Amino acid sequence: MRSSIDAVIEGKLKDFSIPGSAVGIVQNGRLVWAKGYGWADVTRKVPMTPKTIMNIGSISKTITATAVMQLWERGLIDLDADVSRYLTYQVVNPKHPSVAITTRRLLNHRSSIRDGKSYWESYACGDPTAALGDWLEAYLTSGGAYFDADDNFHGWAPGILERDQPGGYCNVAYGLLGRLVECVTGARFNDYCAHHIFTPLGMNSTGWYLGDVNLDRHAVLYGKITKEKLESGRQLLAAPGLTIDELTPGARMPHCLYSYPTYMEGLARTSVEELSLFLATYAYRGGNQLLKQSTINLMLSDVHDGRPLCWNRLILENGDVIWGHAGSDPGVKTYMGFREMDETGVIIYFNGDDIGDSKEIITESLFFNAATL
Structure with a gap:
């Protein structure tokens, strides 16, 4: 089983020149197998391991959704109330x-809020400098x-998305959910997660800000350079010390740690x-x-408007859900998923963002081989 997984992952790293990968399999509520491949830092030859820390991209939304649903369980949030009820301004x-933008519609990507130009331009090296509430108010209010109005919102009404209309997936919506948690609890979102999610699970090396984690264990993130990125000169997010003269189209560039x-x-x-501890709370009922x-x-x-909340359904080649x-x-590609049938979960990290079909193929391999553990 392990040699089969090794062959698949090592083959994909070679095929797409991916710097590194770390994977894990969760069964019966615990991490039963995990391994790293390639490099967390190519220059310094630091191996990628299951202990390597990375920003995990939109897997983060499952943590945010968990925080929101904890408040719903406590009766502090009505999923179908106008989210403006909990804020200091109208959205x-x-x-x-x-038509109300509700918590449910934020969770299921049917809010009609759109990731506009200002969102994509908000990426910057280091931790965020703009306060969440201030940035959202500047983005969402006239x-x-x-x-x-046109760039930050879709033309369709909240809760209604026809097949021929642009998709509803929205990052800003989950930023608004984080702000909702702050307004309802009076705590900063990162502190809420530390007290109600990370610490109870023993995720003691996990955080949202650079100052919350051990940067010596953080992977270097490598992005594929394109001619378009070089010509625009924007959003390169290059690691400190790199100049544009050193960047070549097609090469992998180390990114700064951005936010x-x-x-x-x-x-x-x-x-x-540590993410396996969180995944187990969904995958393992006992x-x-x-x-x-x-x-x-x-x-x-x-x-929820015909959709689940946050989580997405994937059908494997053998029909498993x-x-x-x-x-x-x-510089980031990740996946986390679980199979209810046998309470098995998998986690996949790549510190490179041009990976072809690697994520899909490795997901299939991990779930297929998990049965032989």
């Missing part, structure tokens, strides 16, 4: 001002510095080992759960 789609104001939608920084099983079942149902979430950011 509406200016094209459909009479007269704000980043407000653009954005809506960090709760993509910037959880953790290892395969262990430590952050949410009631009835709440998890609700999240995975299709009663997997619940999971992928992550993607500069």
Whole structure:
């Protein structure tokens, strides 16, 4: 089994010149197998391992959704109330001002909020400098510095997305969910997660800010350089010391450790080992759960405008149903998923963002071979 997985992963790293990967398999509520491949830092020859820390991209949304549903379980949030009820300002789609943007619609990507130009330009090296609440208000409210009715909102009404309309997946929406947690609890989102998710699970090396984690264990993130990126000169997010003269189209460039104001939608920084503790709370019904099983079942149902909350359904080649979430950011590709049938989960990290079909092939391999453990 292990040699089969080794062959698949090592082959993909070679095929696509991926710097490194770390993977893990969860069964019966614990990490039963994990391994690293390639390099966390190519220059310094630091191996990638299950203890390597990375920002995990949109897998982070499952943590944010968990925080929101914890508050729902406590009766502090109504999923179908206008989210503005909990904020200090009104959030509406200016094209459909009479249709409420609700917590449920934020969770299931049917809010009609859109990731506009200002969102993509908010990436910057280091930790966020803009306060979450201030940035969101400037983005979502008329007269704000980043407000653009056409760029920041879709034309369709919240909760309604026809097949011929642009997709609803939205990162800013999960930033707003993080702000919702802050407004309801009075705590900063990162502190809420530390007290109610990370510490209870023993995820002691996990955090949202660079200062929360051991940077000596953080992977270097490598992005493929394109001619378009070089010509625009924007959003290169190059590691300190690199000049544009040193960058060649097609090469892999080490990124700085970057962030954005809506960090709760993509910037959880953790290892395969520690993320397995979180995954087990969903995959294993007999262990430590952050949410009631009835709440998890609700999240995975299709009663929310025909969609689940946060988690996505994947069908393997053999027909098995997997619940999971992928992550993607500069120099980052990740996946986390679980199979309810046998309570098995898998985690996959890459510190490179041009990986071809590697994630899909390795996901299949890990779930197929998990049965032989």
